[in-house]
Amino acid sequence: MRPHYLPREFTHVIVIAAYIPPSANAEEACNVISSTVSRLQTQHPNALLLISGDFNHASLSKTLPTFKQYVICTTRDNKTLDLLYANTKNAYSSSPLPPLGRSDHNLVHLQPVYQPLVYRQPVPTRTMKRWSEESEEAQKDCLDTTAWDVFTDSHGEDINSLTDCITDYINFCEEHVVPTRTVRCFPNNKPWITPDIKALLKDKKRSIRSGNREELKIVQRELRFLVVKE
Known part of the structure; x- marks a missing residue:
């Protein structure tokens, strides 16, 4: 049912x-x-x-x-x-x-x-990175213009210290060039729930309230297709 x-x-x-x-x-x-x-x-x-x-x-x-x-x-x-x-x-x-x-x-x-x-249950929040073509290009430019010799000269043959330093630097660049947003993670959402599916769920509720059965059938069909796809 x-x-x-x-x-x-x-x-x-x-x-x-x-x-x-x-x-x-x-x-x-x-x-x-x-x-x-x-x-x-x-x-x-x-x-x-x-x-x-x-x-x-x-x-x-x-x-x-x-x-x-x-x-x-x-x-x-x-x-x-x-x-x-x-x-x-x-x-x-x-x-x-x-x-x-x-x-x-x-x-x-x-x-x-x-x-x-x-x-x-309470609704927790978490911070997400919003990657885009612009942010990817900005990250590439940041890494391309980096003087990597400074890292190798200061750490010498200590590969572990060098790895930690470079990792911290890459994360530092990412924090400055990639925008972030805070999202609420509702406990009743499945892992495959996407913004597109949420939009269709709102359309489904609206068509139910209005009594438009033809629109409801169309939304149901699109919703099932997206759920199977995810």
Whole structure:
């Protein structure tokens, strides 16, 4: 599932619908679900994975200990048979609703309470060099006009001292000719997030708010192409 809005730390959503009959072997059923979940997590390590359904007498607490179960209200009489597991913490709060039609199971209202990663962690900053053709030419000119004999004459045969001195000098030239900028590194950004992808994400949000489905399709297509390319 790829909803219009999803916290950036999740690539997409995978939902598993499960039904374990009362006569089924609970351990065997849980092992089948566990193996399926393991395969999906290997294929999609950054996806939000949800497991929902009627589990009757079965529980995934032993086979999938890293998953959180969110249904805490009773769903049939005084029993909790319908469960929802997720591979992230603090995702939902549950409350009971009346049964649908003549069903003997209550509905469950799951209210999202998940706080995106970008709001839970501070945003660090780091300094980056902005290399360009002009800065490269300036660096070349700086090195071409350097009297390298001064370094070799002052350090003689001490190769380690000479290497350190020349390295410091090159870094000194770089600091003066290459401009720097300070950027914020958001914790929910993947390493492949680029300014072009960020611009398309903003276009996607704008097209969703305006309800322009044709524009949304075009932006989605461009976004998928850039993500695969990166």
